[in-house]
Amino acid sequence: MKAWISKGWRPFLVIILLFIIWESTIRVFEVPAWLMPSPSEIWAEGVASWSTFTGHLASTTLLTIGGFVIGCTIGIGTAVGLHLLPKVREAIYPLMILSQNIPIIVLAPLLVIWFGFGLLPKIIVITLICFFPVAVSALDGFRQTNAEYILYMKMSGATKSQIFRKVEWPHALPSIFSGLKISATYSVMGAVISEWLGAQKGIGVYMTLASSSFRTDRVFVAIFMIMMLSLVFFGIILLLEKIMIKWNRKEER
Amino acid sequence: MTTLSIQNMSKYFDGELILDELSIHVEEGEFVSILGPSGSGKSTLFHVIGGLFTPDSGDIQLDGKSINGQRGTISYMPQSPSLLPWRTVIENVMLGQELHGKRDRDKALCMIERAGLKGYENAYPDDLSGGMKQRVAFIRALVSPQSFLCLDEPFSALDEFTRLDMQKWLLSIWEEDLSSVLFVTHNIDEALFLSDRIIVLSTRPARVQKEFKVPFPRPRDKEILLTEEFLKWKTSIFEELSQYV
Numbered sequence: 001m002k003a004w005i006s007k008g009w010r011p012f013l014v015i016i017l018l019f020i021i022w023e024s025t026i027r028v029f030e031v032p033a034w035l036m037p038s039p040s041e042i043w044a045e046g047v048a049s050w051s052t053f054t055g056h057l058a059s060t061t062l063l064t065i066g067g068f069v070i071g072c073t074i075g076i077g078t079a080v081g082l083h084l085l086p087k088v089r090e091a092i093y094p095l096m097i098l099s100q101n102i103p104i105i106v107l108a109p110l111l112v113i114w115f116g117f118g119l120l121p122k123i124i125v126i127t128l129i130c131f132f133p134v135a136v137s138a139l140d141g142f143r144q145t146n147a148e149y150i151l152y153m154k155m156s157g158a159t160k161s162q163i164f165r166k167v168e169w170p171h172a173l174p175s176i177f178s179g180l181k182i183s184a185t186y187s188v189m190g191a192v193i194s195e196w197l198g199a200q201k202g203i204g205v206y207m208t209l210a211s212s213s214f215r216t217d218r219v220f221v222a223i224f225m226i227m228m229l230s231l232v233f234f235g236i237i238l239l240l241e242k243i244m245i246k247w248n249r250k251e252e253r
Numbered sequence: 254m255t256t257l258s259i260q261n262m263s264k265y266f267d268g269e270l271i272l273d274e275l276s277i278h279v280e281e282g283e284f285v286s287i288l289g290p291s292g293s294g295k296s297t298l299f300h301v302i303g304g305l306f307t308p309d310s311g312d313i314q315l316d317g318k319s320i321n322g323q324r325g326t327i328s329y330m331p332q333s334p335s336l337l338p339w340r341t342v343i344e345n346v347m348l349g350q351e352l353h354g355k356r357d358r359d360k361a362l363c364m365i366e367r368a369g370l371k372g373y374e375n376a377y378p379d380d381l382s383g384g385m386k387q388r389v390a391f392i393r394a395l396v397s398p399q400s401f402l403c404l405d406e407p408f409s410a411l412d413e414f415t416r417l418d419m420q421k422w423l424l425s426i427w428e429e430d431l432s433s434v435l436f437v438t439h440n441i442d443e444a445l446f447l448s449d450r451i452i453v454l455s456t457r458p459a460r461v462q463k464e465f466k467v468p469f470p471r472p473r474d475k476e477i478l479l480t481e482e483f484l485k486w487k488t489s490i491f492e493e494l495s496q497y498v
Contacts, residue, residue: 146335148331148333148335149335149337151305151331151335152329152331152335153352154303154305154324155299155300155303155304155305155324155327155329155331155403156324156325156328156329156348156349156352156397157304157324157325157326157352157353158325158352162352166337166348166351166352167337170337170339171339173339245339246339247338247339247340247377247379
């Protein structure tokens with residue numbers, strides 16, 4: 001905690017400074033609130049509409065968690081499968097990278113045409129976003145396992161599945177967590193994008209309504225809430241990583 | 254207790270002959286060193302014994318049974334300690350046992366104590382010194398269920414002082430247990446100090462060039478490293494090897 005404070009005060013100070021500059025610029029030049037609200041106005045709006053906002057927040061949070069869990073599970077599962085079947089990996093890997101070049105924004109309306117306005121297209125969008133970072137980092141983690149460890153295991157008569165469970169999987173864990181962290185932050189964005197497609201509730205819906213009625217202050221409330229939510233997810237993954245990876249990684253390789 | 258017998262074993266890689274009609278025999282409780290110039294295929298020999306590759310001709314027998322291409326029949330200590338960094342010392346020591354389904358925590362703890370590592374059972378490898386890691390790797394090999402030990406230049410990465418320490422420690426443990434050992438090294442002093450017999454290999458393709466029976470009585474002390482006789486033996490082995498350098 002102490003270390004966190006001693007390291008964390010710098011970015012914190014920068015943020016405070018930015019807010020002060022923002023606030024004073026708006027006041028000095030008398031910018032209208034529908035064009036650009038000041039931080040204090042955004043804060044006031046956030047507090048005032050908090051009770052209506054919580055419903056949207058809860059809906060987005062649930063959607064994010066659902067999509068994240070499904071996306072990461074598929075990502076890790078695919079990585080394990082491709083790793084254990086190197087021939088299939090060679091065939092599929094380039095396709096995986098190509099699939100990432102399809103812009104989600106373009107794909108999303110198509111998903112609505114195919115799957116309607118229900119939960120399914122939304123989950124698919126988040127899954128597509130979460131899948132890739134996790135799958136790639138897990139695959140890299142498996143492949144970069146020290147050859148020495150594998151040699152020892154083979155000489156000692158370990159089976160392929162023992163090598164995977166006892167060496168490659170634990171070796172890849174730190175790298176899998178890097179992927180999970182990226183996915184965790186992206187997943188909130190994915191959820192919001194998917195809500196733009198049409199939903200009853202969610203930060204995305206709140207945002208669309210706010211911007212179409214020129215409630216710029218509400219748009220900013222939504223932006224800040226998305227940032228907070230991403231940070232919270234990131235923090236949870238960080239915590240999980242600390243719990244699951246106790247060994248010291250400094251001196252590896 | 255175990256005997257290993259390699260009979261006229263040859264191995265090619267990509268059409269190149271690497272191991273040429275090797276015949277090596279290790280008696281029960283015997284410590285045999287394989288000494289050869291670097292690149293002579295010493296490690297390859299171990300990989301063939303360990304079953305990673307099948308010999309192209311000849312036979313490898315453990316206790317009279319052919320083990321060609323069969324993995325997990327020997328207990329192996331590699332050049333680098335190869336301890337898994339996410340496992341504690343005790344978990345690493347039990348790894349060899351785990352692969353064959355029999356965990357014996359008491360035996361592992363007992364060996365950790367004999368290795369002078371008591372109190373480090375739950376430490377991670379990154380917290381240990383190079384010599385300590387090698388000790389852990391050695392007892393991991395010792396408590397593995399296979400009784401024949403193959404040690405592949407285990408001390409080559411250590412500094413001179415640590416190395417001598419480790420050699421003495423290895424002897425003290427081995428002289429109690431008397432497992433059969435095949436030890437690969439490129440260090441003449443090390444081979445003379447540790448072994449009952451030294452087999453000198455030629456450069457590629459590796460053939461058995463010469464065999465020396467080491468006369469020093471056991472238990473050995475590091476004092477013998479300074480004796481006249483030790484130097485005489487060292488000279489004759491050096492001459493045998495120097496034709497390849």
